[in-house]
Amino acid sequence: MKKEYIRPVIPKNIIFGPIFSRRFGKSLGIDLSPQNKQCNFDCLYCELEGKRAMESMQEVIAVNTIIEALFSRISADLDVLTITANGEPTLYPHLYELITKLKSLIPPQIKTLILSNGSTFGDAKVQKALKLFDIVKFSFDAGNEKEFLRIDRPHKQINLDAIKAGILDFSMQFQGELIAEVLFVKGINDGKSNILALCDFFSSLPNLNRIDLNTIDRPPAYAKEPISYNELESISIFFKSKLNIPINIPKRKPAQSLHQNLDSTELYELIKRRPIELFEAREIFNEDTLKRLDLLTKNHKIFLQKTNNLFFYTTREVNS
Ligand code: SF4
Secondary structure (H helix, E strand, O other): OOOOEEOOOOHHHOEEEEEEEOOOEEEEEEEOOOOOOEOOOOOOOOOOOOOOOOOOOOEEOOHHHHHHHHHOOOOOOOOEEEEEOOEOHHHOOOHHHHHHHHHHHOOOOOEEEEEEOOOOOOOHHHHHHHOOOOEEEEEOOOOOHHHHHHHHOOOOOOOHHHHHHHHHHHHHHOOOEEEEEEEEEOOOOOOHHHHHHHHHHHHOOOOOOEEEEEEOOOOOOEOOOEOOHHHHHHHHHHHHHHOOOOEEOOOOOOOOOOOEOOOHHHHHHHHHHOOEEHHHHHHHEOHHHHHHHHHHHHOOOOEEEEEOOEEEEEOOOOEO
16 A cells, blocks of 8 residues: 655645535635645546556645635635545545535535546445545546546556446435536547446436536646537437437636735735636735736746636646
């Protein structure tokens, strides 16, 4: 077993936002891997940097450090507390302890959401933790092994059949809201055979509440192209003809005004986790923060990149 490294972290790196999520409202994020990307996939479309997939999390933050960081930032008007990571949050070895503490401490109207790649749902320890969340959202991009390896580039210990079995097993037990998301990349997982295989798999899940269909809409880790809105729409029509659950194509909502004041480090850390669109930035940051953003851009710490005809602030230039 690999030795766990307890890393001293700056608490303010753990909590990010609030941001307005297109799907879940006002969301405060908890990043379980705030210093480095730690993921067992290396997806072509990842909004974080491209990095070789790893089997387990090696830099682990103590649960109490996370709780302390959260309670300096939480407010009662939040809709959702989102557990995510610079990578895959279910690799965090203390997830059960963390969600148990969170549920006992946060106001009951704030929902808990985890965003996962679904790869560990067959693990009994992970399932025990996931069952305590209000909403579990998992990504699932390929029903066939070939497309799975091409788009998600998993760690070599991972195979698609085991993931499918794990998600199915979890779906049969979970009482909360279970949402799947497929992200399509042009020429990679948008072929007919993959779309059929995705449909087959989703139809086997007894308790799936919704499927979100998406494509690249923020600068990706690798230079790949989105599919068009019309193609997404056609896939959605096909899914609706086969599956008896809501199929959703999330649309970019106009940014809501937050006028946040962030220092340069907070600003950099936020954009590192989630590229921010040019006009969205004008709504969510105040004047002083926008000046800091301009300065970071002039100093080549932050870059402006075009994706899907929109410009995004990112912390990296896209790998080819
Ligand atoms: S998109 Fe998610 S699952 Fe894929 S590499 Fe990035 S963090 Fe990991």
